[in-house]
Amino acid sequence: MSRVPGWLLRHRITIEEYLGDSSTGPLYGPPQQVRAFVDEQTRAVISPGGESVTSSSTAYAAPGTKVPPLSRVTLQSGRVTKVIVCLPRDGGGLPTPDHVEIQLQ
Numbered sequence: 001m002s003r004v005p006g007w008l009l010r011h012r013i014t015i016e017e018y019l020g021d022s023s024t025g026p027l028y029g030p031p032q033q034v035r036a037f038v039d040e041q042t043r044a045v046i047s048p049g050g051e052s053v054t055s056s057s058t059a060y061a062a063p064g065t066k067v068p069p070l071s072r073v074t075l076q077s078g079r080v081t082k083v084i085v086c087l088p089r090d091g092g093g094l095p096t097p098d099h100v101e102i103q104l105q
Contacts, residue, residue: 003063004097009035011076013059018070018083028072036061036102038075045103047084055084059102063088067102081105 013036016028040057047053048069057075067073067086074080084103091098 002091002095002097004037004060004099006035006062008097009037009060009062011036011038011059013038013061013076014074015067016072016074018068018072026070026072031074034061034065040075045084053084053105055103055105056081057104059104061100061102063090063098063100065100065102067100073102073104075104 012033014031014033016031019027019029021027036059038057038059043055044052045055059073065086067083069083069085071083072080073083081104084105087101087103089099089101
């Protein structure tokens with residue numbers, strides 16, 4: 001497996017894992033800072049529920065990063081957004097940089 005080189009992960013994002021809903025609103029885990037590369041580009045993506053939604057940005061992180069849908073993410077710019085979907089990108093042994101793609105609202 002060829003991991004995405006650390007020097008490409010130029011940004012820091014803060015992830016608060018979505019834990020579920022309570023009577024007062026969504027519950028999130030403790031904030032954790034993750035190195036990533038953030039591409040702020042609008043595109044259409046498919047949510048885990050099968051709906052077509054608009055993603056305002058994509059974060060690329062190291063393999064093994066797990067971020068459930070609806071988790072809260074604070075970008076380096078200070079903008080707070082939510083995860084649409086987190087997708088592992090594995091080249092299956094090919095010399096490609098394996099990573100995790102995090103589509104954000």
